Amino acid sequence: MSAIIEAKNLNLGYNDELVIKDATFSINAKEFVFITGASGSGKSTILSSFFGHLDVKSGHLNVFGVSMQRASKNRINHLRRSIGIVFQDYKLIKEWNIERNVMLPMVINGYKKEVCKSQVEKLLVHIKLSHKANKFPLELSGGEQQRVAMARALAHNPTIILADE
Template identity: 60%
Template sequence: MDKVIIAKDLSLSYSNNETIINKANFSISSGSFVFITGASGSGKSTLLKSLYGGLKLKQGSLTVGGVELGNVSRSKLNFLRRHIGIVFQDYKLVKEWSIDKNIMLPLLISGYVKGVAQNQVDKLLKHVRLNHQSGKYPLELSGGEQQRVAMARALAHNPIIILADEPTGNLDEYSSELIWKLLEGANEQLNTTVIVVTHHIPSSLNVDYKHLHIEYGSIHEVC
């Protein structure tokens, strides 16, 4: 199975003084479902941020989707990001835009014409059970509904990788279950590589997964 992510002696930090991830070595196969766990402040979100080029490497190498992120050009980074879907705990929706426009943005960036993009948006809203909310704005929706919009946005451009940072941390049980089903469906039906930062791995998830745990700057696989 091809490796979609390869880290070799990867070190990450936000300053020259403190190393958060220290000389980590791991790989993730294409089509995998991966959980990243660790205590608060252990570096889970830092690692996830590095995977979409949001944080420069301190040391080592990190290859994502065939793109080496150590000294990546802006054009290659933009190319990679067009193949990644990201789901944040706080949704990161543009509040001044309708939910339809929020979902449409990655499609327009990827070059879809507006009519085709709108058709895709309609399908996605139905997929996340929000077609009845079409045209509304994020603040008119509950937190769980906003996260489902964020999930639709992440799926919009058929990404090869979905990165999710505590995607159910603020949600009610119904919305949490739906988000997990959407992530599981993307992995099983579309062969999307799904990487989730979480404090708790749901027992109800019906998928084989890889578990990476971060402790004191080190990353190891939990068997």
């Protein structure tokens, strides 16, 4: 099996503080992986590095064969098209209705409007929120917001899903 994410002696952190030190691992296609640890142990930090939101301090990190240390902004943007992300705080756009929030990654990836509408309808039925398509995030419960965030992560048929708690 080929690795879709590979790290060797990976160091990550903020400013001068390392949060992840000398991590070496690989994640293969079709694996279901949990990263566990205490609060503040670096779970969100490591996920952020997988989609280029956090730079590698030292060591090596390859995601889908892309060296995250050497990748251009364009290459990272292209890489993100293969990744679905459920953020810890969901990052729903409060001024947009649920339908539009779920549609966001498809619009970014250039899907046609009809495809976007059809995919969003299917996902909202699947998460049992089709009756709230025109509601706004702050009109939903926390659990409903989380389901919207999951639907958004799945909307563009990514190769990998990163879910932060």
